[in-house]
Amino acid sequence: MIDHITFGVSDFKRSVAFYDQALKPLGVARLFTPDPSTTEGVQVTGYGDDRPWLWLAEEDTTTGKLHIAFSASTRSAVDAFYHAALQAGARDNGPPGLRPHYHPNYYAAFVYDPDGHNIEAVCHITSSAP
Template identity: 55%
Template sequence: MIDHMGFAVSDYERAKTFYAKVLAPLGYELIMEVPAAVNPSGAPAAGFGENGKPDFWIGGEGKLAYPLHVAVVAKTREAVDAFYKAAMAAGARDNGAPGIRPHYHANYYGAFVLDHDGHNIEAVCHAPG
């Protein structure tokens, strides 16, 4: 089981604003920030999550050589739709509009967007329609 994950971004403040908007429909909020002066990486970090636990972290170390894929659970299909709408409004690029992905399983409802660094961010609901 994964406790938390984090990745570097090229523009920390822009990414922090982007993820605050994009993750809000999924129930995530900015929970804490770690200043560069006390972070072992020497860069600021922001932790997003719910119920007071940050589990989705971004850090200002700079753009990764290769983009990554992160999927965040959505409780409803409507939350997936809201995530996608918020992401597009925040400057994301479409990488797969909300919809059923039956090649994964019959109830896999997901949406995919590319953030400013090209990371593939997904919201997915596994519940039946």
């Protein structure tokens, strides 16, 4: 299952204004805009209903062409994804670990696929058991 998706936009302010208006009739709102100091200086904002699952990011080399995060049921599944992806030819973009700037239990790993897309596996719970 897909946890969230992020894509780069060429004009961040214009895109935010567009998505604020276009998604409102669907019950989707801008829910979270982290301080750029926590996102390597890149402006990002998240849209959703009960949690952000669609993210816009300033187009930048750190965001990759496209970012897709897959839900993992355990932290060990995140670890397994990371190692399997590297063995399959991915490039590292962040080893498994906590990302507390998102939330205290955000455990994720990031890789670039062969086309340069930023692929993530994320677990939102504390358990590492299968």
